[in-house]
Amino acid sequence: MIRLFSFVLPLVLILSATNAKADQLEKQANELIDIALQSKLSWQLLESLTTEVGPRLAGTEAEKRARDWAVIKLTDLGFNNIHVEDFTMTGWERGMISVQVGAPYSQPLTAIALGKSIGTPVGGINAPVVRFADFPALLAAEESSLIGKIAFLDGTMTRTQDGSGYGLAGPRRWTGAAEASRRGAIAVLVRSVGTDTGRNPHTGGTSYSDDAPHIPAAALSSTDADQLARLLALKPELQVHFTQTSRILGDVPSGNVIAEITGSKYPDEIILIGAHLDSWDNSPGAQDDGSGVAIVTAAAKIITDYGQPERTIRLVLFGAEEQGLLGARAYLAAHKDNLSQIMMVSESDFGAGRVWRMDTGIAKADEPKADRIQAVLARLGVTKGLRTANGGPDVSVLSAAGVPAISLKQDGWNYFDIHHTPNDTLDKVDPADLAQNTAVYAAYIWMIANIEGGFQPPSKQN
Amino acid sequence: MIRLFSFVLPLVLILSATNAKADQLEKQANELIDIALQSKLSWQLLESLTTEVGPRLAGTEAEKRARDWAVIKLTDLGFNNIHVEDFTMTGWERGMISVQVGAPYSQPLTAIALGKSIGTPVGGINAPVVRFADFPALLAAEESSLIGKIAFLDGTMTRTQDGSGYGLAGPRRWTGAAEASRRGAIAVLVRSVGTDTGRNPHTGGTSYSDDAPHIPAAALSSTDADQLARLLALKPELQVHFTQTSRILGDVPSGNVIAEITGSKYPDEIILIGAHLDSWDNSPGAQDDGSGVAIVTAAAKIITDYGQPERTIRLVLFGAEEQGLLGARAYLAAHKDNLSQIMMVSESDFGAGRVWRMDTGIAKADEPKADRIQAVLARLGVTKGLRTANGGPDVSVLSAAGVPAISLKQDGWNYFDIHHTPNDTLDKVDPADLAQNTAVYAAYIWMIANIEGGFQPPSKQN
Numbered sequence: 001m002i003r004l005f006s007f008v009l010p011l012v013l014i015l016s017a018t019n020a021k022a023d024q025l026e027k028q029a030n031e032l033i034d035i036a037l038q039s040k041l042s043w044q045l046l047e048s049l050t051t052e053v054g055p056r057l058a059g060t061e062a063e064k065r066a067r068d069w070a071v072i073k074l075t076d077l078g079f080n081n082i083h084v085e086d087f088t089m090t091g092w093e094r095g096m097i098s099v100q101v102g103a104p105y106s107q108p109l110t111a112i113a114l115g116k117s118i119g120t121p122v123g124g125i126n127a128p129v130v131r132f133a134d135f136p137a138l139l140a141a142e143e144s145s146l147i148g149k150i151a152f153l154d155g156t157m158t159r160t161q162d163g164s165g166y167g168l169a170g171p172r173r174w175t176g177a178a179e180a181s182r183r184g185a186i187a188v189l190v191r192s193v194g195t196d197t198g199r200n201p202h203t204g205g206t207s208y209s210d211d212a213p214h215i216p217a218a219a220l221s222s223t224d225a226d227q228l229a230r231l232l233a234l235k236p237e238l239q240v241h242f243t244q245t246s247r248i249l250g251d252v253p254s255g256n257v258i259a260e261i262t263g264s265k266y267p268d269e270i271i272l273i274g275a276h277l278d279s280w281d282n283s284p285g286a287q288d289d290g291s292g293v294a295i296v297t298a299a300a301k302i303i304t305d306y307g308q309p310e311r312t313i314r315l316v317l318f319g320a321e322e323q324g325l326l327g328a329r330a331y332l333a334a335h336k337d338n339l340s341q342i343m344m345v346s347e348s349d350f351g352a353g354r355v356w357r358m359d360t361g362i363a364k365a366d367e368p369k370a371d372r373i374q375a376v377l378a379r380l381g382v383t384k385g386l387r388t389a390n391g392g393p394d395v396s397v398l399s400a401a402g403v404p405a406i407s408l409k410q411d412g413w414n415y416f417d418i419h420h421t422p423n424d425t426l427d428k429v430d431p432a433d434l435a436q437n438t439a440v441y442a443a444y445i446w447m448i449a450n451i452e453g454g455f456q457p458p459s460k461q462n
Numbered sequence: 463m464i465r466l467f468s469f470v471l472p473l474v475l476i477l478s479a480t481n482a483k484a485d486q487l488e489k490q491a492n493e494l495i496d497i498a499l500q501s502k503l504s505w506q507l508l509e510s511l512t513t514e515v516g517p518r519l520a521g522t523e524a525e526k527r528a529r530d531w532a533v534i535k536l537t538d539l540g541f542n543n544i545h546v547e548d549f550t551m552t553g554w555e556r557g558m559i560s561v562q563v564g565a566p567y568s569q570p571l572t573a574i575a576l577g578k579s580i581g582t583p584v585g586g587i588n589a590p591v592v593r594f595a596d597f598p599a600l601l602a603a604e605e606s607s608l609i610g611k612i613a614f615l616d617g618t619m620t621r622t623q624d625g626s627g628y629g630l631a632g633p634r635r636w637t638g639a640a641e642a643s644r645r646g647a648i649a650v651l652v653r654s655v656g657t658d659t660g661r662n663p664h665t666g667g668t669s670y671s672d673d674a675p676h677i678p679a680a681a682l683s684s685t686d687a688d689q690l691a692r693l694l695a696l697k698p699e700l701q702v703h704f705t706q707t708s709r710i711l712g713d714v715p716s717g718n719v720i721a722e723i724t725g726s727k728y729p730d731e732i733i734l735i736g737a738h739l740d741s742w743d744n745s746p747g748a749q750d751d752g753s754g755v756a757i758v759t760a761a762a763k764i765i766t767d768y769g770q771p772e773r774t775i776r777l778v779l780f781g782a783e784e785q786g787l788l789g790a791r792a793y794l795a796a797h798k799d800n801l802s803q804i805m806m807v808s809e810s811d812f813g814a815g816r817v818w819r820m821d822t823g824i825a826k827a828d829e830p831k832a833d834r835i836q837a838v839l840a841r842l843g844v845t846k847g848l849r850t851a852n853g854g855p856d857v858s859v860l861s862a863a864g865v866p867a868i869s870l871k872q873d874g875w876n877y878f879d880i881h882h883t884p885n886d887t888l889d890k891v892d893p894a895d896l897a898q899n900t901a902v903y904a905a906y907i908w909m910i911a912n913i914e915g916g917f918q919p920p921s922k923q924n
Binding site for chain 1: 509513514515516517523524527563566567568569570572659660661662685688689692693696745746883884885887888889
């Protein structure tokens with residue numbers, strides 16, 4: 001009995017101390033939520049970035065101005081270890097576009113070059129158009145069946161809260177040029193990957209394949225895709241004249257902007273919180289990803305004013321996300337020997353819709369800790385989610401390399417109405433929604449940075 | 463007593479016959495409403511025009527194709543006396559536009575040339591911008607105060623059901639270039655005259671004054687106007703680089719397309735029903751004024767299938783409305799000696815919102831007849847309106863010359879969200895709303911063409 005008692009007593013004391021710390025963490029997280037919901041900082045940062053820098057295509061002078069903007073803001077806000085990690089990327093220039101329907105229905109269609117697309121030959125391409133009602137129809141088309149043709153990749157996109165419609169509709173943009181080229185097409189027009197009906201076409205990156213000629217690729221607005229479908233129904237042999245002067249440039253500079261709040265107790269355990277600084281060139285990128293930059297920066301600043309966390313919080317504002325996670329890949333390459341220091345990655349890059357779900361990518365044994373965090377965030381409408389989190393687009397490169405991840409999933413119901421269109425502007429962001437995100441991140445980061453024991457990756461089965 | 467009796471009896475008989483005819487007219491109008499609400503013809507015409515012709519800027523080959531389209535459709539539908547009345551107008555070409563904010567906030571703004579604007583000098587205009595919060599502020603600016611400057615005419619537009627917000631917001635577009643030039647400005651950028659918030663700028667005609675140099679004029683989208691206002695607040699001396707290659711052309715051909723249903727009893731009493739065939743070049747003009755063309759054509763066709771009216775119904779599909787009612791002016795010039803034959807003018811040119819009010823521009827003594835017509839249309843939601851009707855944009859030229867007019871006012875609550883923008887497309891028209899309009903016009907035209915006694919203009923006070 002004495003031995004048992006002597007064993008039990010310290011355990012009770014330890015558990016009691018642990019519970020006291022957990023209670024305190026919950027109390028602190030709630031205080032941070034109260035502060036963040038009152039704060040206007042994320043809105044001010046978003047307005048400043050989108051107004052003063054505007055569109056900031058990766059590899060351009062405008063993206064450089066975004067990095068300068070970030071360094072100044074992060075310095076003013078009092079972060080530590082602020083620096084830019086430069087990298088080099090292949091540049092791209094949009095140029096102009098013209099898509100003109102031929103006789104007897106001569107009329108212009110509204111379109112936008114897909115990111116990283118080549119241009120047409122000078123004078124453009126004048127060719128018949130073959131419509132595919134969906135992407136599987138293209139994949140089913142026989143080799144050589146599109147020789148000399150422009151492939152028109154029509155299709156739908158389902159509106160979803162969790163953004164899963166993007167995964168289903170995206171392939172026509174991501175690999176449509178490669179798949180059409182493999183079948184002989186000389187150009188590809190895709191229906192915008194978006195949920196709106198309007199004349200603003202959605203840009204976004206396309207990827208070529210090494211085993212097929214690179215062909216010019218552009219997106220029609222959903223309205224113009226419907227128009228082209230109607231015209232092809234009237235005259236299947238209709239020709240379209242497609243001219244695009246986009247081009248691949250040589251090496252251009254980009255970079256990731258980094259800032260920290262040094263941890264008081266475990267400075268070498270790093271909570272990496274990401275967002276991306278670059279945007280497409282057709283809008284000031286208020287939602288993609290000005291909001292993410294504003295949310296994570298404001299949340300971290302609210303924490304610095306509140307108190308020093310035990311672990312180090314590292315903000316990484318990535319460059320060149322839109323061009324294929326180039327900043328994230330550069331970050332991984334530069335830090336691959338120190339990945340074990342990163343105890344958690346999370347990124348805000350899905351607009352400014354409210355966080356509604358917390359997904360985890362952590363060891364099963366750590367799930368109860370995640371549940372305690374989610375329980376605090378429940379006050380803000382955050383539910384328990386899936387166990388398949390990668391943390392977000394850029395940081396997925398790190399979670400794929402074995403770093404634990406948590407995704408604070410945002411409501412994406414309306415996100416793809418404006419994603420990659422000219423309409424991704426400040427006025428489309430709801431200040432109250434932005435504040436909810438900031439509050440979620442402030443409380444979340446604080447709890448992750450202070451929680452007893454930390455997190456292991458999903459690969460650690462224990 | 464006998465004399466009195468002999469007087470009263472025929473009057474009773476006459477009144478009884480009149481009432482019987484009125485009752486029959488009401489019954490027929492209701493039958494036409496039932497038919498029109500089931501008909502898909504107006505939608506088919508609208509889809510055909512906007513798909514097969516697309517945008518149809520006045521004076522272009524596309525407007526010529528619209529006339530050809532109309533002649534073919536009107537012939538197929540079985541109208542009489544189908545012909546085109548040609549006229550000549552001054553042509554205009556949009557060209558390209560670039561509005562680029564200067565350092566340190568370098569970024570492009572989305573803008574569109576105002577109709578009939580000249581271009582900038584080659585290489586564009588690089589100049590400071592002076593913002594006016596509203597049009598009266600410009601009017602209050604002193605002579606020479608804008609020398610060497612670009613005037614930025616900001617302002618609001620109130621959403622209204624009856625379109626009256628257009629009258630209040632319109633002057634900055636209509637005469638802003640002239641007023642700014644008078645004060646020394648070298649170019650003018652106006653906030654789009656529209657009620658939306660988005661990146662689609664609203665074009666529309668501007669008018670120069672002979673007493674001031676003509677200067678290039680363009681409209682910023684509402685979102686870009688807000689952005690420019692924020693940037694000017696940060697740096698009042700900000701420069702903008704404005705390049706526009708629009709230009710005035712020489713004489714080009716346009717025309718009005720005319721078709722009739724000949725009256726059985728009073729073929730020389732004409733009910734003139736209008737709409738306009740031309741649109742701006744940045745959209746297929748589904749609401750402005752494809753809908754009007756479809757509504758009045760379908761309504762008249764439904765009448766030809768129903769029976770022959772007593773008076774002649776004349777459809778006039780005007781050309782070049784957007785360039786300043788040029789088709790209407792040509793019509794007046796060609797027909798000025800026969801205006802007394804026109805017993806009524808009405809035009810559908812306010813989109814496809816439901817008709818909700820009937821305004822009159824007729825002799826006071828004829829108001830009871832108009833009231834009887836409105837009472838039939840009440841079933842479709844049409845209320846009694848004002849006594850200030852001009853009949854519609856084109857036909858206002860005729861009512862101003864003394865012809866009676868009735869305006870079937872459409873709900874314009876959302877009209878100015880898309881008016882003169884690229885978004886004026888088929889998918890923005892509600893088929894049920896279009897059918898309501900067709901039913902109102904079918905019943906209205908039939909009653910006007912058959913009502914006992916006809917109508918006198920407001921100038922006839924009796």
